[in-house]
Amino acid sequence: MALFEPEFGLVFWMLVVFLILLGILAKFAWPMILKSVEERADFIDKGVQYAQEAVEKKKQAEKDAQALYAEAQRRQLEIVQEAQRLKESIVREARKAASQEAQKVLEAARLAAEQTKKEAEVQMRRRVSKLSLEIAGKVIREDLSGNKAQEEMVEKFLNELENKN
Amino acid sequence: MKKIIICLSTLFVFLFTAEVFAAEEGKEEGRFNPKEAIFSHLGDEYGWSIVLPHGKLLEIPLPVILHGQRGWSVFSSSRLREGKAYEGFYIASSGKYAGKIVGEKNGEEYRPLDVSVTKNVLALFITAVVVMFVLFPLKRWYRRNPLLAPRRGLGVVEMIIDMVYGEVIVPVLGGEAKRFAPYLLTLFFFILFSNWLGMIVVFPGGANVMGNISVTLVLAVCTFVVVNVSGTKKYWKETVWPDVPGWLKFPLPILPLIEIFGVFTKPIALMIRLFANMMAGHLITLVLIALIFVFGALGAAATAGSTVIAVLFAVFMNVIDFLICFIQAYVFMMLSTIFISLARVGSKSAS
Numbered sequence: 268m269a270l271f272e273p274e275f276g277l278v279f280w281m282l283v284v285f286l287i288l289l290g291i292l293a294k295f296a297w298p299m300i301l302k303s304v305e306e307r308a309d310f311i312d313k314g315v316q317y318a319q320e321a322v323e324k325k326k327q328a329e330k331d332a333q334a335l336y337a338e339a340q341r342r343q344l345e346i347v348q349e350a351q352r353l354k355e356s357i358v359r360e361a362r363k364a365a366s367q368e369a370q371k372v373l374e375a376a377r378l379a380a381e382q383t384k385k386e387a388e389v390q391m392r393r394r395v396s397k398l399s400l401e402i403a404g405k406v407i408r409e410d411l412s413g414n415k416a417q418e419e420m421v422e423k424f425l426n427e428l429e430n431k432n
Numbered sequence: 433m434k435k436i437i438i439c440l441s442t443l444f445v446f447l448f449t450a451e452v453f454a455a456e457e458g459k460e461e462g463r464f465n466p467k468e469a470i471f472s473h474l475g476d477e478y479g480w481s482i483v484l485p486h487g488k489l490l491e492i493p494l495p496v497i498l499h500g501q502r503g504w505s506v507f508s509s510s511r512l513r514e515g516k517a518y519e520g521f522y523i524a525s526s527g528k529y530a531g532k533i534v535g536e537k538n539g540e541e542y543r544p545l546d547v548s549v550t551k552n553v554l555a556l557f558i559t560a561v562v563v564m565f566v567l568f569p570l571k572r573w574y575r576r577n578p579l580l581a582p583r584r585g586l587g588v589v590e591m592i593i594d595m596v597y598g599e600v601i602v603p604v605l606g607g608e609a610k611r612f613a614p615y616l617l618t619l620f621f622f623i624l625f626s627n628w629l630g631m632i633v634v635f636p637g638g639a640n641v642m643g644n645i646s647v648t649l650v651l652a653v654c655t656f657v658v659v660n661v662s663g664t665k666k667y668w669k670e671t672v673w674p675d676v677p678g679w680l681k682f683p684l685p686i687l688p689l690i691e692i693f694g695v696f697t698k699p700i701a702l703m704i705r706l707f708a709n710m711m712a713g714h715l716i717t718l719v720l721i722a723l724i725f726v727f728g729a730l731g732a733a734a735t736a737g738s739t740v741i742a743v744l745f746a747v748f749m750n751v752i753d754f755l756i757c758f759i760q761a762y763v764f765m766m767l768s769t770i771f772i773s774l775a776r777v778g779s780k781s782a783s
Contacts, residue, residue: 270474270645270711276497276546277476277646280553285650288560288622293614296567301613303574304594310579 396421464729466722473718474640474711475531477551478509478523482635492635494554496521499545500535509548552647555639559626567621596620596765604769608779612772615658619651620765627710627757631750642760643711645703652703655768659775660695666778671695698771702764709760713753720746 399421404410480492493510498521511518512533515525524534524541533548534541549557570589573582582590601616602609626647629637641647663671671691673681680687720742727738 270471273646273649274476274546274644276548276550277552277644278650279547280549281556281647281650284553284556284560285618285622285654288563289615289618291564292567292618292621296564296571297614297617299571299574300567300593301597301610303578304590304597307579307581308598 392422392425395425399424464722464725466719466726470715470718470722472531474643474714476644477531478512478533478548480551480554480635480639494549494551496533496548497546498533498535498548501537501544552639552641552644555626555629555637555641556647558636559622559629559641562625562629563618563621566625592624593617596762600762600766601769604766604773605776608776612658612662612769615654616765616769616772619654619768620761623651623706623761623764624758627761628754630710630714631754631757640711640714642706643714645707648703648707651706651764652699655702655771656696656699658768659698659771662772663775664777664779667775670777698767702767706760706764709756713749713756716749717746717753720749 396418400414400417403417478496479494482490482492484490491510491513493508495506496509496512497506498504500519500521502519505519505521507518512521512523515522521533521535521544524530524532527541529541529543532543533546535544536542566589570582570586570593573580573586581587596617597609597613601613605612623642626641630639630641630643632638672688674687674691676687723742724735724739728735
């Protein structure tokens, strides 16, 4: 049947037409078209990737900000507590220092008082021994003042008296 | 889109195909011979008949190019109209070369070397021009607006390219996609537009191009050449000396024979598949429309009834054929891609 027999003329023309079309398209159309299609696909892919990264970054930033805020709050609390502690310790120190100072003053006062007392005592003794010797001299009509031995004796009596008290 | 296609196919089937038969019937002045009419439409012609209303026929003359005994002769096909002879050549009405241009030598018909621009050849030219008119605007768009998606019609073309390139060629051929894509894409678009143009019943289309074995033969040979020229060493080794138990290769080379046979059957299957599918599409429509005229002889009521039924069926078949046009182009391209990838076995960049 003629339908199933290849015809030379048509085969020839088909070959010519197809090869010319192939040549023209392969040279002038396909490289540009395929390059553009791929470039755009890459561009879109990159865009999508960029957007995804941006979302990721935003999430990360939010997380960071929250962490930072929490950290700040924590620090604030810490600082406040620290200040409180510091205040208390300062007050304590001050109190301690004040009491120490007071103690010192008191001590000094006490020492001064003791000193005064001692001095008074010494004067007292001197007066007492002088008076005693005068009295005793009057009794025995003899001037005992300036007598070293007598003075020492009075001193001894006074010491005994003091010890007895 | 679908609605438009259905409307158009209905219109074309109803108006023009019917007119073709009507015209022919009038011309022959006899009983309608469906077989002859159908096969003359499936085959090739030296001129391109356009049917005008009221059964008038406009025949576009095409150049006849022959190389006979007296060298080359080129003349218009209109000189051979109605059995006339020119320069000793005429269209044989019967015999081995029925419908072809023959010359006479020693009282016997012989066939000269015939490279006439026939109806199918013109349809090939038109297809090539249409393919270029579809693709070059897309290229221009990309040059003018890089990184911008084309709109409307160009968007559809790009979608088809992406479907073919991104979903078949690249996944199958991997790193070598760029190398073979121009051939495969050209193949696909040429078959696709040839098929679709064949569905338009009036002048720029309507030729049964891909339903002609000469055309599919060339495409199959092209794929055969591309596959076997780009075949790797491993491919040839697997073909000639496959990795199977020795007794399958020696002393009787059973498997090598099968493999080598397969090298040829693959493109032959491609050729037959496309040819048969596209011819069948045209054949079904023609047969359905011919039914109108077969039943037409029975009277007015039968004509009316058969017209309605035949047109309904023809529209239905045309809608399916529209899809088949695409599928066959896709299958041809896809199988070519797979054959190439099989031949590129073991090459470094293909993975």
